[in-house]
């Protein structure tokens with residue numbers, strides 16, 4: 750039996766020098782985690798379409 754695929758993101762791919770990473774089973778769940786992290790760690794008040802696209806581009810599926 751194979752392990753389920755999951756989505757993974759490294760904040761360092763978006764924000765240089767940040768060591769935060771997260772994984773989730775769905776892109777939606779991972780984006781929620783990434784947005785929460787951006788708010789807390791990077792003082793992001795609103796996720797712009799550009800930022801959302803950058804974050805989505807940084808998501809890897811394993």
Ligand SMILES: [Zn+2]
Nearest residue numbers: 760767769790
């Ligand atoms: Zn970060």
